[in-house]
Amino acid sequence: MTFTLTLASGSEIRRHLLENAGLQIDVVRPRVDESALRHSLLAEQTPPRDIADTLAELKALRVSSKKPSALVLGCDQVLNLDGQLLSKPRSLEEARSQLLDMRGKRHDLLSAAVLCEAGKPVWRHVGVARMTTRTFSEDWLEGYLERNWPEIGESVGAYQLEAEGVRLFSRIEGDYFTVLGLPLLDLLSFLTLRGDLPT
Numbered sequence: 001m002t003f004t005l006t007l008a009s010g011s012e013i014r015r016h017l018l019e020n021a022g023l024q025i026d027v028v029r030p031r032v033d034e035s036a037l038r039h040s041l042l043a044e045q046t047p048p049r050d051i052a053d054t055l056a057e058l059k060a061l062r063v064s065s066k067k068p069s070a071l072v073l074g075c076d077q078v079l080n081l082d083g084q085l086l087s088k089p090r091s092l093e094e095a096r097s098q099l100l101d102m103r104g105k106r107h108d109l110l111s112a113a114v115l116c117e118a119g120k121p122v123w124r125h126v127g128v129a130r131m132t133t134r135t136f137s138e139d140w141l142e143g144y145l146e147r148n149w150p151e152i153g154e155s156v157g158a159y160q161l162e163a164e165g166v167r168l169f170s171r172i173e174g175d176y177f178t179v180l181g182l183p184l185l186d187l188l189s190f191l192t193l194r195g196d197l198p199t
């Protein structure tokens, strides 16, 4: 019987990365109010890594409780800019102001993944990537926004690294997949170790 991973995420890129790696994926979007939980965690001064981990676990548990026999993957990515957590821009204007704030600085992307089975977490990992943004011109930024909105609205940093977003950076430290939103290599290693994937 072919191994199927249930992905508790509406993220297109996460599904693509897993399918491109040859996994059979079943998408079940969790019904969780992420922003309410994120706000309460922030109010309690929860560290960004724990916020990403908690949200990823919540999404995985929500689906796993409905599909107890499945292996369910929940994910969450947060962007930490000098201690401020940014979210996906809701408008081109928001994307512009977010990118201007990030210009010439470093920010961290924390990509959390949690696997749940029978309503219990069985694996978790938070990948961290450190992004150094170049001091791009405002003219270039206007062109970038014009060419890439609304696609970049799906990304927490208002960029798609695999597309023109790479032009925002002078340096990236960490794993490419972690930037895109999924600590893929760590996940595949665990699934292989468990025998879900062939060695």
Ligand SMILES: Nc1nc2c(ncn2[C@H]2C[C@H](O)[C@@H](COP(=O)(O)OP(=O)(O)OP(=O)(O)O)O2)c(=O)[nH]1
Pocket (backbone or CB within 6 Å): 008, 009, 010, 011, 012, 013, 014, 075, 076, 077, 078, 088, 154, 155, 156, 157, 159, 160, 161, 162, 165, 179, 180, 181
């Ligand atoms: N294509 C692409 N997507 C990116 C990149 N960086 C971040 N993202 C996406 C991955 C996630 O879909 C999104 C991070 O937001 P979330 O972790 O809240 O996930 P999202 O709301 O998309 O789906 P989910 O909460 O899992 O249902 O940003 C990138 O460089 N390229």
